[in-house]
Amino acid sequence: MTDDPKTIAFVVYPGLTPLDLVGPLQVLSALAQLDPRFRTVVVGATKDTVGTDTPLRIAPSHTFDEVPSPFAVLVPGGGAPTLRAMADDRLLAWLRTAAGRAELVTSVCTGSLVLGAAGLLDGKQATTHWMFRDLLPAVGATPVARRWVEDGEVITAAGVSAGIDLALHLAERLAGRQVAVSIQFAVEYDPEPPQGALDRANQPDEALKPMREHILRDGLAENPALLAKLLAHA
Amino acid sequence: MTDDPKTIAFVVYPGLTPLDLVGPLQVLSALAQLDPRFRTVVVGATKDTVGTDTPLRIAPSHTFDEVPSPFAVLVPGGGAPTLRAMADDRLLAWLRTAAGRAELVTSVCTGSLVLGAAGLLDGKQATTHWMFRDLLPAVGATPVARRWVEDGEVITAAGVSAGIDLALHLAERLAGRQVAVSIQFAVEYDPEPPQGALDRANQPDEALKPMREHILRDGLAENPALLAKLLAHA
Numbered sequence: 001m002t003d004d005p006k007t008i009a010f011v012v013y014p015g016l017t018p019l020d021l022v023g024p025l026q027v028l029s030a031l032a033q034l035d036p037r038f039r040t041v042v043v044g045a046t047k048d049t050v051g052t053d054t055p056l057r058i059a060p061s062h063t064f065d066e067v068p069s070p071f072a073v074l075v076p077g078g079g080a081p082t083l084r085a086m087a088d089d090r091l092l093a094w095l096r097t098a099a100g101r102a103e104l105v106t107s108v109c110t111g112s113l114v115l116g117a118a119g120l121l122d123g124k125q126a127t128t129h130w131m132f133r134d135l136l137p138a139v140g141a142t143p144v145a146r147r148w149v150e151d152g153e154v155i156t157a158a159g160v161s162a163g164i165d166l167a168l169h170l171a172e173r174l175a176g177r178q179v180a181v182s183i184q185f186a187v188e189y190d191p192e193p194p195q196g197a198l199d200r201a202n203q204p205d206e207a208l209k210p211m212r213e214h215i216l217r218d219g220l221a222e223n224p225a226l227l228a229k230l231l232a233h234a
Numbered sequence: 235m236t237d238d239p240k241t242i243a244f245v246v247y248p249g250l251t252p253l254d255l256v257g258p259l260q261v262l263s264a265l266a267q268l269d270p271r272f273r274t275v276v277v278g279a280t281k282d283t284v285g286t287d288t289p290l291r292i293a294p295s296h297t298f299d300e301v302p303s304p305f306a307v308l309v310p311g312g313g314a315p316t317l318r319a320m321a322d323d324r325l326l327a328w329l330r331t332a333a334g335r336a337e338l339v340t341s342v343c344t345g346s347l348v349l350g351a352a353g354l355l356d357g358k359q360a361t362t363h364w365m366f367r368d369l370l371p372a373v374g375a376t377p378v379a380r381r382w383v384e385d386g387e388v389i390t391a392a393g394v395s396a397g398i399d400l401a402l403h404l405a406e407r408l409a410g411r412q413v414a415v416s417i418q419f420a421v422e423y424d425p426e427p428p429q430g431a432l433d434r435a436n437q438p439d440e441a442l443k444p445m446r447e448h449i450l451r452d453g454l455a456e457n458p459a460l461l462a463k464l465l466a467h468a
Contacts (some may be wrong), residue, residue: 010290019260019421024292026253026394029288049283049293054263055276056244056256061289101320109422145413147426159422160260161398169428181429182438186392187253188343188363190432191425193380194403200422204416212407 005039006071009098011058012044012093016082018052019160020108024074026168030183035175041065044070045090052076069101072170077109077129077142083219084225086117087226095120105154106170108163111157116141119228125151130158131208138233141194164189209234239266239273240305243332245352246278246294247325248456249315252286253394254342259310264417269409277301277381282431287312298328302333309413311343317453318353321460329354336405341386342397350375351460359385363393365442372467398423404467438439443468 010025026042032038044050044060050055073095085091092195097120099105107115112128115121116139127133127149136143146209147167148157159164168189170178184190213234242311244259259274266272278284278294287290297396309330319325329352346362349355350373353388358374361367361383370377382391382400391400402423408412418424447468 017260018256022252023255025288025290026251039267040289042291049291054259055257055295056259056273056284057276057293057295059283059291061291062409109372110426130419135346158424159420161421161423161425163393165426165428172428177429181433184427184429184432185364185437187395188432189395189425189427190381190392191423191427192397192399193418193423193425194406195411196400198418198422199415203419 006037006070007069008032008038008040009062009067009069009070010042011073011075011082011091012042012058013081013085013088015049015078015084016076017078017082017109017160018056018076020076020078020111021058021074023161023164024170025118026101026187027164027167027183031171031175031179032047034163034179034182038071038174039132041067041070043070053081057104059228068097071102072104072106073098073102074163075111075114077106077107077111077113077160079102080219081214082110082114083216087116088219089169092118095178103153104170106156106166108116108157108166112136112141113138113139115154115156116168121154124154125149126154126156126162127158127174128156130203130210131159131205135230135233138230142230170190241272241275241301241303242266242272242306242308243296243301243304244274244276244300245307246276246284246292246307247315247319247322247323248284249318250286250310251312251316251343252288252290252292254310254312254345254397254415255292255308257395257397259344260315260421261398261401261417263428263449264420265405267365267411268413268416270423271406272305273393275304275406279330287315292295296343298324298332300331302331306338306340307332307336308397309341309348311341311345311347311394313344313451314453316344316348317450319348320455321454325351334393338402340390340400342400345369347373349373349388349390355388358388359383360388360390361392362390364437365393365439365446367468369464372463409435428466
């Protein structure tokens with residue numbers, strides 16, 4: 001007799017950055033193929049197709065209501081639409097319930113701001129896209145500049161592509177190193193960034209602050225209290 | 235007066251590996267934001283939602299008919315469904331016409347087998363997922379074991395995650411190093427594979443040959459001639 005598979009739920013909302021979602025989804029769907037103790041699902045308010053910040057449109061496999069008690073949750077990030085998701089009551093209500101029951105609560109990029117808006121980062125160490133990292137205290141978290149940050153059941157990843165590293169780390173935590181290496185072979189994850197490593201000394205933090213403020217004001221135009229809270233840390 | 239934007243068309247077909255598509259789509263959609271000479275579109279036989287090899291469903295932004303003359307084409311890969319795409323007359327017909335007019339013809343993973351099935355790899359050096367690389371001569375190409383292989387207007391990438399590297403290379407080729415580095419910051423592409431680099435000496439080539447044959451027979455069950463051609467190289 002075996003338990004039902006442990007469900008890893010990937011959250012969809014309109015306008016997200018699809019690589020935040022698809023990087024870890026591909027890795028952990030490979031985990032589910034290699035280890036039938038796990039399954040992946042993509043959850044949203046409805047199963048309707050929604051837009052992303054690229055021309056691709058995407059659709060969940062399940063509604064929030066159909067997945068009330070996942071084993072793990074992953075929230076992807078994005079720009080202004082992710083800030084709007086920080087004030088999406090339906091999304092936040094599901095997230096609070098699901099995360100309360102889940103053994104792992106994870107995010108990629110600014111998805112951690114959504115976790116924070118749901119009250120799930122209080123007193124936690126966390127990370128997010130470098131451009132938004134110093135906003136984390138506004139949602140109760142202590143920012144850490146790492147590729148991914150593990151604080152108990154909460155694991156947050158840096159920007160966009162960091163979700164792949166997070167997911168391979170999770171695969172090892174859940175199923176061991178050998179399975180994680182098999183997945184790494186399956187997705188041939190042997191990166192050769194053509195421009196080399198990021199030159200953090202030349203990271204355009206200050207130069208992009210006006211753009212960041214524009215994104216905040218765009219995403220939170222209808223939520224002046226939350227906007228003010230974030231701008232106080234900006 | 236400016237020309238219309240140069241269109242980079244990402245091909246969708248049922249059952250593909252979404253990271254093959256979304257990695258480069260995210261990178262080149264960022265290029266389009268930074269450099270309005272370019273735009274990205276996602277093309278398919280129809281705009282209907284199709285499945286992938288994960289629980290995510292996806293939908294194109296345009297039909298093949300709406301994008302007859304793209305500047306660049308990218309074909310993502312996958313498992314058995316990609317082999318079925320090698321015999322999809324509608325997809326191949328569009329690809330031959332579009333690629334004939336395009337300045338760049340690209341693929342990720344086994345997407346190169348689809349390019350080859352369309353007759354677009356004759357006499358070209360190319361690559362694909364490591365597990366399928368020795369099948370490339372069956373579609374007229376000379377296999378090369380590199381992260382991406384550039385042979386004139388044809389650029390092919392290795393498996394799945396290699397599409398991100400391919401796309402950052404393309405961004406530099408199209409818009410220069412500074413723009414490519416800005417995109418790299420935007421997607422925070424500073425990989426830290428948790429299990430380290432792939433240990434190619436322990437790549438399970440021989441161990442996976444039965445699985446590969448199963449994928450070939452599954453995908454090409456209705457195309458015995460193509461199946462025999464590929465098995466002759468397997």
